[in-house]
Amino acid sequence: xxxxxxxxxxxxxxxxxxxxxxxxxxxxxxxxxxxxxxxxxxxxxxxxxxxxxxxxxxxxxxxxxxxxxxxxxxxxxxxxxxxxxxxxxxxxxxxxxxxxxxxxxxxxxxxxxxxxxxxxxxxxxxxxxxxxxxxxxxxxxxxxxxxxxxxxxxxxxxxxxxxxxxxxxxxxxxxxxxxxxxxxxxxxxxxxxxxxxxxxxxxxxxxxxxxxxxxxxxxxxxxxxxxxx
Amino acid sequence: xxxxxxxxxxxxxxxxxxxxxxxxxxxxxxxxxxxxxxxxxxxxxxxxxxxxxxxxxxxxxxxxxxxxxxxxxxxxxxxxxxxxxxxxxxxxxxxxxxxxxxxxxxxxxxxxxxxxxxxxxxxxxxxxxxxxxxxxxxxxxxxxxxxxxxxxxxxxxxxxxxxxxxxxxxxxxxxxxxxxxxxxxxxxxxxxxxxxxxxxxxxxxxxxxxxxxxxxxxxxxxxxxxxxxxxxxxxxxxxxxxxxxxxxxxxxxxxxxxxxxxxxxxxxxxxxxxxxxxxxxxxxxxxxxxxxxxxxxxxxxxxxxxxxxxxxxxxxxxxxxxxxxxxxxxxxxxxxxxxxxxxxxxxxxxxxxxxxxxxxxxxxxxxxx
Numbered sequence: 001x002x003x004x005x006x007x008x009x010x011x012x013x014x015x016x017x018x019x020x021x022x023x024x025x026x027x028x029x030x031x032x033x034x035x036x037x038x039x040x041x042x043x044x045x046x047x048x049x050x051x052x053x054x055x056x057x058x059x060x061x062x063x064x065x066x067x068x069x070x071x072x073x074x075x076x077x078x079x080x081x082x083x084x085x086x087x088x089x090x091x092x093x094x095x096x097x098x099x100x101x102x103x104x105x106x107x108x109x110x111x112x113x114x115x116x117x118x119x120x121x122x123x124x125x126x127x128x129x130x131x132x133x134x135x136x137x138x139x140x141x142x143x144x145x146x147x148x149x150x151x152x153x154x155x156x157x158x159x160x161x162x163x164x165x166x167x168x169x170x171x172x173x174x175x176x177x178x179x180x181x182x183x184x185x186x187x188x189x190x191x192x193x194x195x196x197x198x199x200x201x202x203x204x205x206x207x208x209x210x211x212x213x214x215x216x217x218x219x220x221x222x223x224x225x226x227x228x229x
Numbered sequence: 230x231x232x233x234x235x236x237x238x239x240x241x242x243x244x245x246x247x248x249x250x251x252x253x254x255x256x257x258x259x260x261x262x263x264x265x266x267x268x269x270x271x272x273x274x275x276x277x278x279x280x281x282x283x284x285x286x287x288x289x290x291x292x293x294x295x296x297x298x299x300x301x302x303x304x305x306x307x308x309x310x311x312x313x314x315x316x317x318x319x320x321x322x323x324x325x326x327x328x329x330x331x332x333x334x335x336x337x338x339x340x341x342x343x344x345x346x347x348x349x350x351x352x353x354x355x356x357x358x359x360x361x362x363x364x365x366x367x368x369x370x371x372x373x374x375x376x377x378x379x380x381x382x383x384x385x386x387x388x389x390x391x392x393x394x395x396x397x398x399x400x401x402x403x404x405x406x407x408x409x410x411x412x413x414x415x416x417x418x419x420x421x422x423x424x425x426x427x428x429x430x431x432x433x434x435x436x437x438x439x440x441x442x443x444x445x446x447x448x449x450x451x452x453x454x455x456x457x458x459x460x461x462x463x464x465x466x467x468x469x470x471x472x473x474x475x476x477x478x479x480x481x482x483x484x485x486x487x488x489x490x491x492x493x494x495x496x497x498x499x500x501x502x503x504x505x506x507x508x509x510x511x512x513x514x515x516x517x518x519x520x521x522x523x524x525x526x527x528x529x530x531x532x533x534x535x536x537x538x539x540x541x542x543x544x545x546x547x548x549x550x551x552x553x554x555x556x557x558x559x560x561x562x563x564x565x566x567x568x569x570x571x572x573x574x575x576x577x578x579x580x581x582x583x584x585x586x587x588x589x590x591x592x593x594x595x596x597x598x
Contacts, residue, residue: 091513109477132511139514139547153549160513161545161556162587167580171587 016054051078061086076101101197135160155182266331514548
């Protein structure tokens with residue numbers, strides 16, 4: 001496991017930012033500076049960074065006109081936690097980034113709170129699903145998609161529609177916490193499909209530790225159909 | 230495929246013509262010839278038997294041809310059988326009667342060859358016609374009847390039988406090829422037309438986006454650059470926010486020929502944006518083809534909520550494995566709650582705490598069990 005183990009709880013954590021527009025780097029720095037636990041270390045314009053450069057790498061998906069999904073796979077394979085941060089929100093791009101081993105996908109227009117939450121969650125190997133990512137996952141009709149329970153699908157869909165977990169909770173008649181569990185559990189199921197990566201394994205291990213999923217559930221996507229609740 | 234339809238129907242017409250010709254030839258002409266010269270055949274049982282055998286071959290071959298089930302091996306086998314039967318028939322002619330009023334098999338076997346080998350390479354028919362002619366020549370030589378007069382008769386009859394048959398087969402083939410070519414040309418033209426229409430649609434879509442930028446964003450940017458608009462002014466800021474939302478929406482529209490449902494929703498979003506509403510429109514999952522009525526229903530509610538939105542609206546379209554879900558969340562008044570316009574499942578709630586209307590309708594991708 002790469003990075004500061006302390007970051008898995010609530011201690012300080014380091015973030016690296018890679019984007020080909022300096023104004024975006026500065027913007028992200030400003031956003032993150034409001035969160036005392038986060039300190040920004042490396043910043044740069046190239047995906048060519050050493051794995052372990054920081055606890056979490058915020059990576060622009062499109063650097064100098066090139067999609068860097070391949071770099072995500074390389075970094076994730078070396079255990080680097082990556083948050084894909086992009087203005088490209090096409091379904092294929094988001095799914096490929098997650099499949100390559102990115103911890104989260106955050107759309108550039110989703111704002112500060114989502115990025116900060118994603119960074120904090122990723123540092124603890126915990127899933128965080130932005131409304132955009134929720135829309136992508138619930139609209140996934142790919143052959144290798146994991147089987148989600150109907151509550152998980154509903155939570156993802158309504159989170160995407162309303163962008164308010166409180167609204168979703170009221171509509172589903174459950175607590176906000178339960179809505180969050182459904183959403184995170186759906187995301188964890190995606191860590192079980194496709195190629196393996198240390199970042200995915202860490203997320204699964206953490207989900208078991210947190211009691212989000214049971215070890216029995218982690219048996220590959222064929223039989224990962226068990227929905228609870 | 231509609232592509233080969235005309236060519237197929239044309240080939241079918243040629244085949245039917247051929248079946249009729251051969252049928253009239255054998256069942257009509259041959260029967261008449263045999264009945265008239267019945268006394269001269271020897272043995273008569275062999276003559277009648279070969280007529281019957283050819284009638285059977287003809288029936289089988291015609292049925293297979295019309296059902297497009299006449300494969301290569303069976304066609305060749307039937308052609309061989311008719312050639313052999315022709316030999317038997319010729320053997321029953323009276324001495325020196327190979328080309329006479331009682332001879333019938335030569336011409337008939339030739340037409341059988343055309344019927345059976347129509348779909349085969351031309352050389353197979355040439356071989357059969359040559360062998361068929363050789364049968365008559367062989368009997369003439371064996372009878373010692375091939376004198377000068379007989380030779381000229383032989384040449385003349387070869388011309389009117391094998392020659393005509395080969396010409397017929399050749400022309401039918403040319404016509405078939407011509408029909409196929411014509412069909413292909415027509416299909417090519419239709420495809421070019423379709424492509425041109427698609428290109429025009431793409432072009433129109435791009436123009437539409439460009440027009441937006443020109444008519445709405447450019448004056449705003451120019452105003453800001455020339456300091457005619459104050460970035461601190463609430464009205465200007467609101468206008469900028471709306472245009473930013475519009476730009477984001479246009480950037481997401483990477484499809485040049487949008488799905489009709491998205492096209493409709495975008496049109497609704499445009500109208501709302503002109504009123505100053507910030508609209509986000511997102512779609513995930515490949516939209517299937519929707520019946521017009523379903524599309525109308527899905528768009529109808531979105532239109533009503535968008536029309537009532539005060540300052541912002543979020544329109545989402547999600548195609549899940551189960552259904553197509555269209556939703557609008559907007560700061561519209563609760564009385565906008567729409568009645569279901571049709572059969573689809575509509576759910577609308579007014580979220581008092583968020584002070585917004587949340588409308589959703591679903592169209593099942595698979596029919597409900």
